Amino acid sequence: MSRRCELTAKGPQVGHKVSHSNIKTKRRFLPNLCNVTFMSDALGRNVRLRVSSNAIKSVDHNGGLDAFLLKAKADVLSPRALDLKRAIEKKAGKPELVKQAS
Template identity: 70%
Template sequence: MSRRCELTGKAVLTGNLVSHSNRKTRRRFLPNLVNVTLTSDALQRSVKLRVSANALKSVDHRGGLDAFLIKASVDDLSPKAAELKRAVQKATASTAAAA
């Protein structure tokens, strides 16, 4: 399993650990990934995703998983999340057409 957020695409970064003597050694900056279950109002089901803590804050700020997916770029999303986005768009379009 890759260390990549399924919603924002955040991944591992590399850099230098610089000591007091200014000696540089390579290090990795890992994203803060958590396994969460988010509920989709449009699909009326819950979805398990591996997302960063930063993405969780963004989902809450945008007003839920559906709003986040509709606004998100498909390039940043994982294949699973991109499929979810298409399903949410289809479900909201059919709801809007029925109303």
């Protein structure tokens, strides 16, 4: 299982651990991932996703999972989240036509 948020694509970052004597050694900063169950109003069911705590706040701020996915760009979503986005657009009856630049 990858250490990447399914909604915001946040992943591990690299940096240095700096000792008292200023010796730098490589380390990884991992995202704060949580297994969360969201309620989708359009689909009428619960959806389990592995998302960062930042994404949980963003979903809440945007008014729920459906509104967040409709606003989200397709290139940052995981394949599962992209399938959810397509299903929500189909249920809403307003599929957004997104033309991808070549």
